[in-house]
Amino acid sequence: GAGVSQxxxxxxxxxxxxxxxxCDPISGHTALYWYRQSLGQGPEFLIYFQGTGAADDSGxxxxxxxxxxxxxxVSTLKIQRTERGDSAVYLCASSxxxxxxxxxxxxxxxxxxx
Amino acid sequence: GESVGLHLPTLSVQEGxxxxxxxxxxxxxxxxxxxxxxxxxxxxxxIIDIRSNMDxxxxxxxxxxxxxxxxxxxxxIAATQPGDSAVYFCAENxGGEKLTFGTGTRxxxxx
Numbered sequence: 001g002a003g004v005s006q007x008x009x010x011x012x013x014x015x016x017x018x019x020x021x022x023c024d025p026i027s028g029h030t031a032l033y034w035y036r037q038s039l040g041q042g043p044e045f046l047i048y049f050q051g052t053g054a055a056d057d058s059g060x061x062x063x064x065x066x067x068x069x070x071x072x073x074v075s076t077l078k079i080q081r082t083e084r085g086d087s088a089v090y091l092c093a094s095s096x097x098x099x100x101x102x103x104x105x106x107x108x109x110x111x112x113x114x
Numbered sequence: 115g116e117s118v119g120l121h122l123p124t125l126s127v128q129e130g131x132x133x134x135x136x137x138x139x140x141x142x143x144x145x146x147x148x149x150x151x152x153x154x155x156x157x158x159x160x161i162i163d164i165r166s167n168m169d170x171x172x173x174x175x176x177x178x179x180x181x182x183x184x185x186x187x188x189x190x191i192a193a194t195q196p197g198d199s200a201v202y203f204c205a206e207n208x209g210g211e212k213l214t215f216g217t218g219t220r221x222x223x224x225x
Contacts, residue, residue, distance in 0.1 A: 004157075031211065040122060042203050042215025043158065056210055091157055098211050100146045100165075105157035 002026070004106035006092050012112045013082055021077040021109045025094030032075050033093040033103060034067055035059075043091050043105075049075060050098055082113045122201060122220045133191040135219045137204030142185060146207040149178060149189045151200045152218070158203060161189070191221075199223045 005024045013019050025032050030051055035043035045059040049069045057067075064082075069075040079086055089110050093103040127133045139147070145166040150158035164171045164178045164187075171178050177190040187204050201220050205213040 033211070033213075035213075040217075042205070042218055043213075045212035045214070048211045050211075056212060059212065093157075100207055102148070102160050102163060103213060104160060105150075107155075107157045 004092055004094055004104055006090075006106040006109050008109060009107065010110045010112075012114065014114050015082060015084060017082050017113075019079050019082055019111065021079075021090050021111070023075045023077070023092030023094075023106060025073065025075070025092070026104060029094035029096055029104075030072065031095040031098030031101070031103075032069060033095075034075070034077050035091040035093065035105075037089040037091055037108070039088075046077070048098070079111075082111075084113050087111055087113045122218050124220045124222060126222045126224055127194050128224050129196060130193055133189075133194045133198070133221060135189045135191075135202050135221065137187040137189075137216050137219075139185050139187060139204070139206045139216070141206065141208050141214075142182075144206040144208050147178070147180060147187050148205045148207075148213065149176075149187075150203045150205060150215075151198075152203060153200045161202075194221075194223050196223050196225065 007022045032049040034046040037043045047067050048056040052072045064080045067077045089108040091108045093105045095101040095103045148163040149161040152158045162173045162178050175192045179188045201218045203218045204216045
């Protein structure tokens with residue numbers, strides 16, 4: 001596809017469970033970002049990858065959150081021991097090389113923790 | 115569809131009129147600014163960006179103005195259409211790669 005894609009589009013889970021959220025960036029984009037958006041708020045930065053490495057993970061709220069990008073393309077955001085406060089829309093974005101280039105967002109994964 | 119926000123600042127504009135959406139940013143070191151449009155249930159969509167060495171940039175039906183003295187950014191939409199109804203976010207980049215987003219403004223077009 002031409003744009004950033006994310007799966008699943010919706011995820012409902014129970015408190016304490018583990019979830020994985022997937023992001024497929026635009027082909028050829030080396031920079032990949034994860035953001036989290038709560039209701040009524042703007043997106044908040046979680047983590048940034050340049051290639052396979054996490055160049056900035058300063059936005060991850062705690063050690064229950066982890067993300068990987070093993071081959072420099074697809075990325076997976078992993079949340080352990082989910083809490084109700086983790087409920088939000090998780091957005092992925094990519095840019096060609098980073099460095100203040102346009103970040104293109106995917107449709108997001110809506111996570112609901114019961 | 116999902117509501118992006120229930121208590122956002124709201125701007126209502128008559129169809130065909132011009133819209134001006136304002137944004138105050140906090141960090142005087144920010145050097146790159148972007149406007150995004152977000153429709154209900156969708157991810158943010160890039161509209162236009164501007165770097166700190168400019169004070170105005172124009173796109174198709176949109177203009178962004180940057181006033182670094184008062185740390186203010188505005189988005190002007192000419193001849194607004196029903197499809198312009200959405201939540202609009204400004205975002206700033208201070209350094210590094212992450213964007214810091216504002217709260218957002220809900221634009222409603224009155225037919």
